[in-house]
Amino acid sequence: MCLAVPGKVVEIREEDGTRMGQVDFGGVLKDVCLEYLPDLQVGEYTIVHVGFALQRLDEESAMQSLELYRKLGALEEEFGDQWGLAARQAGERRPPGTDWEEASQ
Amino acid sequence: MKYLEEFSDPVLAGKLVEQIHATVTKPWAMMEVCGGQTHTIVRHGIDQLLPDGVEMIHGPGCPVCVTPLEVIDKALEIAAQPGVIFCSFGDMLRVPGSGRDLFRIKSEGGDVRVVYSPLDALRVAQQNPDKEVVFFGIGFETTAPPNAMTVYQAKKLGIPNFSLLVSHVRVPPAIEAIMQSPSCRVQGFLAAGHVCSVMGTSEYPELAERYGVPIVVTGFEPLDILAGILRTVSQLEKGEHVVENAYQRAVRDEGNPAAKAMLADVFETTDRAWRGIGMIPRSGWRLSERYREYDAEYRFQVRDIVAEESAVCRSGEVLQGLIKPHECSAFGTVCTPRNPLGATMVSSEGACAAYYLYRRLEAPAEAVTTGG
Numbered sequence A: 001m002c003l004a005v006p007g008k009v010v011e012i013r014e015e016d017g018t019r020m021g022q023v024d025f026g027g028v029l030k031d032v033c034l035e036y037l038p039d040l041q042v043g044e045y046t047i048v049h050v051g052f053a054l055q056r057l058d059e060e061s062a063m064q065s066l067e068l069y070r071k072l073g074a075l076e077e078e079f080g081d082q083w084g085l086a087a088r089q090a091g092e093r094r095p096p097g098t099d100w101e102e103a104s105q
Numbered sequence B: 001m002k003y004l005e006e007f008s009d010p011v012l013a014g015k016l017v018e019q020i021h022a023t024v025t026k027p028w029a030m031m032e033v034c035g036g037q038t039h040t041i042v043r044h045g046i047d048q049l050l051p052d053g054v055e056m057i058h059g060p061g062c063p064v065c066v067t068p069l070e071v072i073d074k075a076l077e078i079a080a081q082p083g084v085i086f087c088s089f090g091d092m093l094r095v096p097g098s099g100r101d102l103f104r105i106k107s108e109g110g111d112v113r114v115v116y117s118p119l120d121a122l123r124v125a126q127q128n129p130d131k132e133v134v135f136f137g138i139g140f141e142t143t144a145p146p147n148a149m150t151v152y153q154a155k156k157l158g159i160p161n162f163s164l165l166v167s168h169v170r171v172p173p174a175i176e177a178i179m180q181s182p183s184c185r186v187q188g189f190l191a192a193g194h195v196c197s198v199m200g201t202s203e204y205p206e207l208a209e210r211y212g213v214p215i216v217v218t219g220f221e222p223l224d225i226l227a228g229i230l231r232t233v234s235q236l237e238k239g240e241h242v243v244e245n246a247y248q249r250a251v252r253d254e255g256n257p258a259a260k261a262m263l264a265d266v267f268e269t270t271d272r273a274w275r276g277i278g279m280i281p282r283s284g285w286r287l288s289e290r291y292r293e294y295d296a297e298y299r300f301q302v303r304d305i306v307a308e309e310s311a312v313c314r315s316g317e318v319l320q321g322l323i324k325p326h327e328c329s330a331f332g333t334v335c336t337p338r339n340p341l342g343a344t345m346v347s348s349e350g351a352c353a354a355y356y357l358y359r360r361l362e363a364p365a366e367a368v369t370t371g372g
């Protein structure tokens, strides 16, 4: 129930004096109340919970986080590392059937 | 979908796991507050990728699970009345009250409807002026703004046959209650990202300081959770305890000012009993005086409810992180998502249901309960 999902604003309109809009969730369009984000624009991403946009998603900080994760351990890879060992040990304890299994091996 | 796939990337997840292993030198126990995070952790086996001795304690942040039994019984009373259309989020339907649930009321002829948004319930009220339409307003700070807006709209548009049965709860008082419990083992918190999207982070530095615990605002995808864990153990290893935001793409320090203003207008703070945990002072919201006419508890005089909890269910201990679901003797035998004895087995955000979905075939139970 608490689930809030990111979607892209594709249309904004007024309804009964309320700011409403259509948000695209990977191809599924839903009507969403935009009243809490008065300056949200078409084309922006937002977190939607039970039909309400609660916060805009900041593209730049999303990219920064991913970039930071990509850089993790980069130095050690060049020197041959302890961390790889730790990860392999972690990998061995990975439970069968988790989503990461196929992709990471 | 954008922002979901990138933050589930298995290669990057592997890097974060490596980094956590490289950071940790001692055993640590931290709590993820939110049930959505519990779901991600159990589903992806994140706790099992952590170094030995690093334990995830599952917190009470599933609103379906902590809604007090008395309120569920009130909902059942109201929903059973003739002339009432009772609207609710779907996962409340199976939550056991004292002996029955909303599903049963529906099958016995009650008009119980599942809606996606509280605004849908308001629309039902507009379309059925001769009926009383009640929406079951539960949830944390994330769900409160949508419910607040709906009551505000009902008043603004003059929709007299709509009311809200309110049982909202707030995270910071729950963190306090957990830290004050004598059996508390929690050394750090992953705070619930979407709660902070609304409320911001200003309530947490004081708690981090007072209880000496790192509090890291954390998102819901696997990479978010791993980043939250990494930042928490990094602080713990260094002996630090500050508030960090590991979910910057969706959380600003100030939260959402428009939503906070609406909450301040529509709700007021109240003491609230949490199912399985008990009374936590000032941990809830109810409708403020200005909106009292929209409060279903005032509109429908349902009193004298004697609530009776299942005798076998140990969900209170699960919710406080004292046991893992596997340790309950009813788990997966007499208690299943189809026939839940306790609320933590109902919603997929409940710890018991998450373990049932993803862990029940795993033997032996001890391997899981150590969390390592």
Ligand code: SF4
Pocket (backbone or CB within 6 Å): B312, B313, B314, B315, B316, B318, B325, B328, B329, B330, B331, B332, B335, B336, B340, B341, B342, B343, B344, B345, B352
């Ligand atoms: S498994 Fe069922 S009975 Fe046991 S604690 Fe969880 S909800 Fe309660």
